[in-house]
Amino acid sequence: MKRQVISASILSAFLATAVATAAEDPVAVRKAQMQSNAASAAVAGAMLKGELDYNPAVAKAAIASLNATAKAFGDYFPEGSDEGETTAAPAIWDNPEGFQQALGKFQADAAAAVQASGREGPASLEAFQQAITPVLSNCRSCHENFRVRNN
Template identity: 55%
Template sequence: MTRVLIAGAVVLALVGATAASGQAAEDPVASRKAVMQSVAGAAGLSGAMLKGEMAYSPAAGKAAIATFNAAGVVFGDYFPEGSDTGDTSAAPKIWEDRAGFEAEVAKLAAAASAAMQASGREGPADLESFKAVVGPVLATCRSCHQGFRKR
């Protein structure tokens, strides 16, 4: 369990560091990928608990939810004009249909922020309450990737 908590803390630190460093302006592609990797880590942690591969703990649930929430706040900032080339799987549609993309970011932000509010300080008390709030967050991955990420 200690290892899981440390992993959660590292993920949070990563998102924070990315947001604070000004790296976004210099290398938005690397920044948004780092955010997605932290989100993938949180999704893996959530999935393992939901599948019962790992014992649920409110602190681990909270770490995952806080990571999703941070991503919802910053992710949309890392897609400036001209960042559609290079080592990226971001689809050109992001820049062609900005409003549609922003709507997908808003779905992530809304679901994660609702989960955050329902979590309280300690995190969701049990697996059932974790599942209820994290399910809508996890549904946004596929929804956004389908339209806005290259296969």
């Protein structure tokens, strides 16, 4: 239980970091949001693989964190933020319609996961898997199409 509470606390810390730097540096915000997503995905993956005991509250926190990023993420790609230390691909600015479509799908799937998880979190690991799989699929798809890979 202690490990699960710590996992949920880590998710919250990443979101707080993003809010604190939002006004100053959109690239830093994107990085913080992606770190939050990575933490949420890691917790989700650990539960799905049985490496971490399933806990509905922790599952709900992971879903809520991904949903928060989905809602805010698109706000941090202003013109000129493709410069510097970023892995954001030029396709974000070259194909803004495609990026917005991908972002819209992420937002819709994350919102659906929030609804499916109910007030207390998904009732079972199977329910969590059904809710989170489409959300995580969006992450993979976006990384394939809108992220520069570091070799």
